Amino acid sequence: MLIRVRTKDGNFRFNLEPTSDISELLAKILDTTTDADVSSLTISDQPRGNETLLLSLKGRTIKDLGLNHGDLVFVGYQSKPSSSGSSDVVTVPVSGEQSTNDLDPAKRPWEAVKEDPVDIYWRSQSGKIPRSRDSRFCKHGPNGMCDYCMPLEPYDAAYHKEHTIKHLSYHAYLRKITPKATASAASSLPPLTPLSYKVKVPCPSAGHPPWPAGICTSCQPSAITLQSQPFRMVDHLEIASTEIIDRFLQAWRKTGLQRFGWLIGRYEPYDKVPMGVKAVVEAIYEPPQQGELDGLTLGLPWEDETRIRELVASASTPLTIVGYIFTDLDPTPEDRTKNIYKRHPGSFFLSSLEAIFAATMQKNNPIPSQSSPSGQFASRLVTAVLTATADGQVDVSAYQVSEQAVAMVEADMIEASVDPGTVRVKEEDRTQGSARYVPDVFFTYKNEYGLEVKKSAKPAFPVEYLMLNVTHGFPQNPSPLFQSAQFHIENRSGIEDQRIEQVLSTLSNLDAPNIHDSRTSKPGEAHKRAELAKWLSDLHLVAFLGTTQLFSIDDMKILIRVVSSPTLLEDLSQLNVVLATEGWETLMTFTRESAPARPQTSAPGASSRMDEDIPQDVFDQIAAEEAARAGGTSSSAPVGIRICPHCTFENNHGGTDCEVCGLPL
Structure with a gap:
């Protein structure tokens, strides 16, 4: 079979067998180069992007890579540094041979990636959309199948249009871009290509000084045309209980200052979209912040991020940060019970500043992916806004920003504008140390005649070109992992202050020191155990107990695993393992010591009084x-x-x- 190869040295044709090892192709490529560094040789099916080290593919055949007769591949490499008086000889072994001079192949990062459980689930499913037998067109028996009733692919355009699904799900998109005929090649050449609008440093051609001293077509990014992203990483945002939002809103109701919180939850399959993914929110953790009437000041990274991430990862169902939420509410002067409707089609949905912040957060929180050469791709971090509806009530809106937005922020190409609905494109900067290259940016729109028009995005363009809508809702039958949200919330200084005295007082009122293992408990203690279990099932309480230094790390993992169990109130014996921990015994000791003195006898007198203030x-x-x-x-x-x-x-x-x-x- 004939394989065409394009390198910076020219175009070449090599005759190879389908069973030939990739090392044979590598040897033929090296014969056409001059002083090529064998460890830097990359191969791709595209002129730019999706590059894979050739040495990492050693042991695979031409057929395994999905290459067919006449296919064109693109090869890049860097030259060896010149050294006088020495000569380097590189031996490339053919299939089945080993050499002591051979470099060990680099580990393919995408093969060692541990994906999220929801990704593992969808990779194990066919994803096809089932259809029932059509009584009008199907002429076969009940066990037959034809074009009118056979299952559809998860990316079927007609199905998405019929059900008004605007974006493909992540895994449906993966199925679409992975060719069936070369399915085995997906593990060798991952189909996803992370976007990058930065200048390649050093330049692959090695023919000029690196940017900003020089630039060429080999290292400069191509022109950008902004377009709607065909897929989204999260299809739905589900909030496990309305109480979660209500508790978050209480701070704004008391002060009128805007609030920010991290959404703690998990990802699950979403059945309303083919191969869909939903983010389920179980709690909102509020980091240190300074609220204002029209915004807020937030410190990043926040101090307790590592501790909270490790804590929630030990829940009965491992949790993580699935997004963030903030308020943008302003009561109307005429009726303080209603809010100003400021985010709508005639205004904006996300401001340019918020979109850039979302892109920054998504860039810092990529998901592990076996379909990307780097082992990471995009992000599932959701941006949620509590804002006013048309009738002045409060509702949630959820969004993500596109991979184009993330790549533009990473390349330092865009900035916020005074107009919240407009994004500004920065000017090019060749200053050494802070160099910025800005390629041409375009966007398309339909003019008043219904014609598609392309326009330059400089100096500014609408923020809608960077946004993706995410649906949201609440479950009909709520079953949150955490049964309570009554404990004071963290970092609400002056509104709700978390104190250990509050914890000890409540434990004393619940008679917690006298609640024992259910196997040795006294009659009538069941209701006390239920009250204690429900009160403990509060993420804000558990997170606060982790700051008291009364519980070890292992005890905290046991505590959150038990109190987040969905069957805790049905099976109170699960509480036994918490009551047996050393941290709990220490907490009970402090509870007993802080409890008010009880009367020793029934005789009246000063010595028997229960309240020192009388x-x-x-x-x-x-x-x-x-x-x-x-x-x-x-x-x-x-x-x-x-x-x-x-x-x-x-x-x-x-x-x-x-x-x-x-x-x-």
């Missing part, structure tokens, strides 16, 4: 009155003031006669 004379009077009702007087306290009926003198003693007139009282 005045002494009140206790004395109560004791004397109870003693008088019992038929005697108390020797420890007077009976109080008694007025003599004869001389009206106020007697303050325990005797029977008046101190002045001597007559009986």
